[in-house]
Amino acid sequence: MTPTAAPDMLIPGVEDVVEDSARQHHGSDPAEDHTMVLNMGPQHPSTHGVLRLVLEIDGETVVSCAPDIGYLHTGIEKTCEAKFYQQVVPLTDRIDYLCPMTNNLTYCLAVEKLIGLEIPERAVYLRVLLNELTRIQSHLVWLGTHAMDIGALTVFLYCFREREEILRIFEAVAGQRMMTSYFRIGGLSMEPPIDFYKRVQNFLNIMPEKIREYENLLTGNPIWMGRLKGVGYLSPEDAIALGVTGPPLRASGVDWDLRRDMPFSGYEKFKFRVPVSNDGDVWARYTVRMEEMYESVKIAQQALDGIPEGPITADAPKIVLPGREQMKTQMESLIHHFKIVTEGFAVPAGQVYQAVESPRGEMGYYVVSDGTAKPYRVHMRNPSYATLQALETMCKGKLLADVVAVIGSIDIVLGEIDR
Amino acid sequence: MAEPLLTLEAVRENMPENAAVVALADLATKAKFDRNELTITVAAENIVPACQAVQSAGYNFFEDVTAVDWLPNEPRFVLAYHIVSHKLKERVRLAVEVSGDDPVVPSITGVWPSANFYEREIFDLFGIRFAGHPRLTRIMMPIDWEGHPLRKDYPVEGYR
Structure with missing residues (x-):
């Protein structure tokens, strides 16, 4: 035709x-x-x-x-303008549904920067721990679906087995498996349950072994190598020109990771390596993400070991909801509770851009305040949106069958592209 | 957190070594350093030379551009370009003020092709046109959609 x-x-x-x-x-x-x-x-x-x-x-x-694109456009940016600052948190989960905690973190950091709020160490460590678990579970979904696209159906089930354990941990802390909304402006919504630390430790103990198991299934497999090696090449110059971030950028040989280079949320306290590859093909993106999972396990272990005692929310009674006990027994806390719930809290006028290394790349929240209790403008810079622009460069002149491999390798989430 | 600097003079005086301040010495009309973030305002017609200037000053990676609708103020729209330097590990925000009637800004896709989708998104949701953009069409909304949803005079519930 x-x-x-x-x-x-x-x-x-x-x-x-x-x-x-x-x-x-x-x-x-x-x-x-x-x-x-x-x-x-x-x-x-x-x-x-x-x-x-x-x-x-x-x-x-x-x-x-x-x-x-645009099939999933739900106007989240417009909706944010009609909500109080705290009410925006549940909306952020729904943008990138594979890394809800990272979205929560980015938005909370942006608003905390606007207010100038310091959050306690315990909350910082828990945030880093949960953010790294989120990265592992997001990479597991990527690996499972990517392998399934290529034809290796088994890997999907292996990946979802470990992902399930992470989702159970999320359910234990937040009461929700995917749309966690666990982070609050000023800290966390509640103290994690007592068995949380043991479960995370158990998970971190088995995880490196499991990643090796996936690698055994894929890395030496001639079909897998044949489908991935030399496919979807992206040069470092093109990657920068087209706005590619995260693992695809590092797979093209650009050594840039916001966690290390522009630390946020206490990442400067953690020791980890940033995997980089110079090959720029689908295979390089695969190896970079696999190594990233090992590093995430290390960061999560350091965070788990380093969690100090103390409060999980900032000492800011006009912004952070008081505990239930306090609210029931102290008049002042009751007043604060009532005011925060009914009229929110005013945020000083200004604008901030907060960028975070999400599993897919640079996730940035641009929040503008006009001094009222509702954000004047919230804009999300999502990694998949920019990475999608590089798709044509990677596919042009190549075989049609490789398009599927390339789409899998850039790990896009349409929810965050369309918002 | 460092003390905010609210005027161009204060920024020039206190941050004379900053690569972006030096690069935009001729083009900057306003500047602000607030919450550890540097904002430099340039005239709309100068945005392309401004981007080229910061690019050669080492700000190599274009991250984001978006608009804010300040209705009923005039100039109505303010565009915020976020550019980061991999070498300096610093970020600069270029701001551009755009008038409400017939908003047009030169496209920076010639400097950073990655601005393509972002400019289309602003055109779609704010109705700001980008002169010289290779394919300025709606990207989020259906092609036959009327209005620009992120404008402040567009109701949150939409028109019914």
Whole structure:
């Protein structure tokens, strides 16, 4: 089928793409070309959400690749403007549903920076611990689905077995497996249960062995190597020009990790290595993420060992809700509780941009306050959104079958792209 | 946390060595150092040379651009570009003020191609146009959508 044969059958937007790419690549009319347009998604098992790709292919070779997004747009940024500062936290979970704690952390750090609030050490350590567990579980979902896309179905079940344990830990601390909303502006919502530390320790004890198990299933496998090595190359210059962050950036040889280079939330206290690879292909992204999981286990272990005694919320009665006991027995706490719940708390006017290394790359929250109890503007800079722009560079001129491998390797979450 | 510096003069006096302050010596119209974040305002028509200047000063990685709608103030929109330097480990925010009627800003996709989606998003949700953008179409909303949802005069519940 030539793309112009039946124009009324084409989906809106396709004609533009075909004309654009025909001009760019051939300088000719699409009708005279041998290319065809292939619609991939929005319901496609390997697009990890509702991503639609309009691919122009010449035989098996990809000529152009235009992502069409917005299917999950729910207007979270607009909704934030109508909520009190604390009420925004549950919305942030739903942006990137694979790393809820990281979203919570970024937003809370941004608002704490606006207010100038210092949070206690115990909360800092617990936040780092939970953030690293989140990174491991997000990488487990990536590994499972990526391997499944390539055809290695077994790995998925192995990964979800360990992910389940992390989700159970989340449920124990927050009461929720995925949409945790556990972090509060000024600390944490509640003290973790008593068996939390033992469960985390047990998990950290077995995890390195489990990561080796996944590697045994994949790393030496000739099919896996054949599908990953040399596929989807991205040069360091292109990676920087196209805004790629996180593991794909480090797999292209750019040694940049916000946890080490611009520390936030006490990361400067932890010792860890930042895995970098110079290959820039899908294989490099695989090895970088696998090594990152080992490092996350190390950071989580240091955080678990270092948790000091003390409060989990900042001493700021006008911002942090009082404990139940206090609220029931002290008049002043009751008044603070009533005021925070009914009218929120005013945040001094100003603007901040807080960036955090999420499992997918740089997650930044830009929060603007006009001095009232509701944020004037909340903008999320999401890593997947920028990384998706690099998809065409990675796929152009390569085989159609490799598109699936490349999409898996950049580990996008459509929830955070569309917001 | 360092004391805030609220004027261009104060920033120039107290941060004379800062690479972005030096690079934008001619282009800056306002500057602010608040909550350890440096904001430098430039005129809308100068945003491309300003980006090139900070890029050659070592701020190599474009992170984000977004807009804030200050209705009913004029200039109505303020754009905030966040650029980080991998070498200096510093971030700078370039601000651009845009008038409410016929908002147009030069596109910086020539300097950083990664601005492409971000500028499309601002066009879609705020209705600010970017001159010289390779493909300025809606990105979040359906192509036949009316209005720009993140403007302050657009109701949160939408039009019904």
